Amino acid sequence: MHTASANSSRVDDDVADAIIAEVRRFVNEKVVPVASEYDHADKYPYELLDTMKALGLFGATIPEEYGGSGLSFTTYARIVEEVTRGWMSLSGIFNSHLLVAYMITQYGTPEQKQMYLPKMASGDWRAAIAITEPHAGTDVQNIKTRATRDGDHYVIKGSKLFITNAREARVLATVTKTDPNAQPRHRGISIMLVDKGDDGLPGLDVSRQLKKLGYKGLETCEVFYDNVVVPQAQLLGGVEGQGFYQVLNGLEVGRINVAARGLGIARAAFEAAITYAQQREAFGEPIANFQAIQLKLADMATKIEAARLLIWSAAAKKDRGERCDLEAGMAKLFATEVGQECALEAMRIHGGIGYTEEVPVERYYRDAPLMLIGEGTNEMQRLVIARGLLKRYALDAGERG
Numbered sequence: 001m002h003t004a005s006a007n008s009s010r011v012d013d014d015v016a017d018a019i020i021a022e023v024r025r026f027v028n029e030k031v032v033p034v035a036s037e038y039d040h041a042d043k044y045p046y047e048l049l050d051t052m053k054a055l056g057l058f059g060a061t062i063p064e065e066y067g068g069s070g071l072s073f074t075t076y077a078r079i080v081e082e083v084t085r086g087w088m089s090l091s092g093i094f095n096s097h098l099l100v101a102y103m104i105t106q107y108g109t110p111e112q113k114q115m116y117l118p119k120m121a122s123g124d125w126r127a128a129i130a131i132t133e134p135h136a137g138t139d140v141q142n143i144k145t146r147a148t149r150d151g152d153h154y155v156i157k158g159s160k161l162f163i164t165n166a167r168e169a170r171v172l173a174t175v176t177k178t179d180p181n182a183q184p185r186h187r188g189i190s191i192m193l194v195d196k197g198d199d200g201l202p203g204l205d206v207s208r209q210l211k212k213l214g215y216k217g218l219e220t221c222e223v224f225y226d227n228v229v230v231p232q233a234q235l236l237g238g239v240e241g242q243g244f245y246q247v248l249n250g251l252e253v254g255r256i257n258v259a260a261r262g263l264g265i266a267r268a269a270f271e272a273a274i275t276y277a278q279q280r281e282a283f284g285e286p287i288a289n290f291q292a293i294q295l296k297l298a299d300m301a302t303k304i305e306a307a308r309l310l311i312w313s314a315a316a317k318k319d320r321g322e323r324c325d326l327e328a329g330m331a332k333l334f335a336t337e338v339g340q341e342c343a344l345e346a347m348r349i350h351g352g353i354g355y356t357e358e359v360p361v362e363r364y365y366r367d368a369p370l371m372l373i374g375e376g377t378n379e380m381q382r383l384v385i386a387r388g389l390l391k392r393y394a395l396d397a398g399e400r401g
Ligand SMILES: Cc1cc2nc3c(=O)[nH]c(=O)nc-3n(C[C@H](O)[C@H](O)[C@H](O)COP(=O)(O)OP(=O)(O)OC[C@H]3O[C@@H](n4cnc5c(N)ncnc54)[C@H](O)[C@@H]3O)c2cc1C
Pocket: 096, 128, 129, 130, 131, 132, 135, 136, 137, 138, 139, 161, 162, 163, 164, 165, 212, 215, 220, 370, 373, 374, 375, 376, 377, 378, 379, 380, 383
């Protein structure tokens, strides 16, 4: 029994390794050579979409019965690390998409699963998650976008801000208030699968595309819902008031993915730095010979390894079907801070050239900070981690003395 499961896990590992090797080849051959060009032109990578579809990136974690690859979250995290190593924006195209797919898989009605998952797995229909509003980001429960029941429809009115993929996505999983007076507030939150259809949806306006420091090429938009009418069947799971839990669970996956993006940037920065340090000479020798540079490289590599293990540990917990908000939060916090630190250190190791568009480290440096903010700011991550720890280590009355 023990031997059989060890064997089957070796087979799983072999399959995962083969997938990662294929993704790495795609990244090295098709992404690395063009990433900075797309980034500097702030150009959407339409030309890479077909290969991404063929590689199965859009269906990576969607169950096989719906046409996806049914990969584990651990393998998914490895994929995200590889893709981000090439270009962080590219992973953004399928990350929120797969977060929505996860929520549909977990909570969708049978009709919603049949309707969306196969088309999403192929990448023909892509998805965005619309939570944030101009006045409410961290404080999700304070959203104001309202979905009002009217017969067999909902009418949605409000606006969202910072919605990645909003223009290119077919489906906007929109977090709404169905009961603004509910107490506690989260009981009034529901998710609507707002489907643009083939010809657009009256009242839905993906308006402004925000100009950003990094994460270029990919649209991050303001979205207006002016009495958008959606059938009742678009309420995720068919029951009102479940949206907050659905989002929280989805964000566990989101945090693993953002952590893996932080790791991908860290690795790209480290690899650029260790290569450059051996090529660049000062005082008649490679700068890699100087201890000041070696200490930086050692610290970067050590933190990268630690970040990877934290991510894999959180992902493995998710794969076992266990709650992993604490572990995913720790992985997200640590790996994204490491991404930011490594991007800066790589720039310093490059000296002046690192501050120019001649080398990709300037891009890593502009992309890295988003990971500190997205999927819950790192300030909030610390609070969530602390709350989880206090719950886990709570003393009973006797122990408190
Ligand atoms: C490029 C980009 C892409 C994005 N993509 C999406 C997307 O696809 N979908 C989506 O829904 N959103 C998206 N977002 C929004 C993102 O998730 C929010 O920006 C983020 O959650 C923070 O919210 P906020 O900007 O409103 O900051 P705020 O919530 O206003 O926070 C401001 C500061 O206050 C701190 N703070 C707030 N509350 C507390 C507290 N209780 N304790 C301690 N500190 C606190 C925060 O940590 C932060 O430092 C995106 C943002 C960006 C920049």
